[in-house]
Amino acid sequence: MKPTFTGLMLVFFGFAVCAQNPHIQGLPGRPDPARYFQPQIGVPQINMPAPPSSFGMKPAWSPNPVVPNPTPESIMREQRAQQQAQARMYAGNSARNYDMPPCVPAQDIRPYYEAFTEIKAMLDGTQPKDLGRAVFLSENAYLKNLDYEAFNQGLENIVFSLLDQIKKEGNSIEDNTAKIMMLHRFFTDTMRIYNRQSGKYETHYPKHYDFEDPRGDVDITKQFVTKLIREESGQCHSMPFLFLILAQKMKVEAYLSTAPSHNYIRFRHQRKWYNLELTNGHLTSHSYVIGSGKVKVEAIQTRLFMDTITIEKSIAHALTDLASYYHEEFCYDAFYRDVVHIALDYEPMNASGLAALSNYYTAWFEHAKKVAGNPPYAYLDRFPQLREIFGACNALHHHLNEIGYQEMSDEEYEQWRQDVNRDWHRKTLKELKP
């Protein structure tokens, strides 16, 4: 999740547009995603004349334009004439096309489009809801070289061995807590997994936290579940998702839960709720999550954070991930927006989905402003579409504020990382790995 939210805040404050309509559904522009895969004649060209530099007026995007010092009358007359000429210049621009152009020709987005179609079918109910498949599809759309059979078989082998181990230790495989504890052991301890294809035992080491680029800012594959499986190191996105994928296969009742820039697991034992922090293998209290995650009360009340998201609903999160991988490879465009919209339809209180939509609106607004010829703020009313997009940005921002959304700032994240760094458990896990 790119931290451009702060950028959005800095850009939009000081504007005098009323923020209305907090519901996402009312916002503009929701065409049918199926049209993406129509053959395109070509990307529409937008030929924009740049405003002549001799006007001397910089496009200032602020409701309080700079008032010039009192000048002699002749200069004022000249400025008035310039303003009138500029008004005439911007007069014809409202009829332009403000939609975001596609990043690349439609053929190039085929892997994403196919992944999107299949994941959407899972959410619609026309395909079985398989979190592992959804996660695989989103990651493979980016990597394009993964083998589903190998991926799935690897997971099945793990599940088989874990269930076997539960039986060996004298517990029932119907016991939810026993299965969760075994999954916990898989993440935090060395285990031997029987590979049914090769007939050999493999040693799986504890999954530790990858401190290098954990947010995936440089290399987004750091967030991938497939990377966690391959390298046995992950972060707060891949670890909970792998846990839930295995939990679904083992028929375990476990839930995804979120905090700012963070995911973890919640489960129930004897009617009490427990939080499992996979990045350090601890069971944590609610106060710990709130304190370390800086969660706001509004977010708890609206169930934006710290809720119990079922494995089936987590598939909507996989769809949000697909959008972010798409952006990582290409850019923001209408396909990205529609993927995010569908994800939010099924999971409206999805923090990363809302952030993704907000990032899109920022980019869309910047694009639309360029299309309109960067008119000064005073001329906003002449461009109804631009005004609509601007209103949508504000409404979304207001909505996010109301529901208690926030991101972990870079300083807070660094502080948290240092705290986890000092955690003695990390040393212990490293000592376990030969």
Next chain:
Amino acid sequence: MLNGKAPINFKKAVISVENAYYDGRLPVEMMEREIKRLAALALGYKQANAIAYEGRDRERFATYGSVFKVMSDTVKVVFAPGDTLNHLPFTYDFEDIAGRHDWSKMFVSKLLRTGTGNCHSLPYLYKMVVEELGENTHLALAPKHVYIKHRSDMLGMYNTELTSGTFPIDAWLMASGYIHLEAIQNGLYMEALSDKQSIALCLVDLAQGYEHKYGMDDVRFILLCVEAALAHYPNYPNALLLQSEALKAVLDQLAQQRQAAQTQAEKDSLQARHQKVLDHYTGLIKHIHTLGYRHMPEEMYLQWLASIKEQRKYQNPQLNTLKTY
């Protein structure tokens, strides 16, 4: 005010509740004058000192900041060179914080008279002064505690703590350990209260004042207040607790009457009434527990209150760095 028959006025409600406790002898005009004086001082401070805040709502934010400054820090008023008045802040009174021995410790009138108050009177006075200046602000509840919540364009909702003059993040409220996740999800604590809910708070204060003055011999008035408050603020924990205490008093009285009853018929009817009230009482206790309420000992409360000053991680970093010129 709650039934819409009179305009909602928090200051009027608070003053009338305290006046009732003093049997109408509270110097109301003096209190009003004092509040106006504080408002004028805050307005003067706001006009003399710009605040480094760039949001659309900077006027409102500056009002909040100046009232906060007046209440929590010394304000210098310079009349002429060498002629300075230092307006001292209000401070926390650590004696009898729950008003167990002297209920008037909770009062805004006591705060204005002595300059010391507690987590009940300080936020009340803050709200009264801010509303005097024409802005809106919200009370919010925590176990044994009241604080202030504001909405800011740039920061979203943020908390103001008058007892220590800080801006704690929500995590601090929960760090006391007595606010469960369910309590928050059910809106029991930490919700920004509406005007009507604030008036409901005053109604329960009235009931508690009655209880301190006259005891629980006749709980009809207490139940009347509590039920009216709950009609507009169903999950108000103090109202529910007071209701349960009143019902317990009724149960004790019924049990005594049953003991003293002469005839079997009397005994039976009292027993039936006792059972009915007991069922109601048990249901209420269960409801309070399900909502997420947990009783907090006073020593823990004081320890928790001090922790905001001791632990920087609970302070809101965006507000702590806001400068005044």
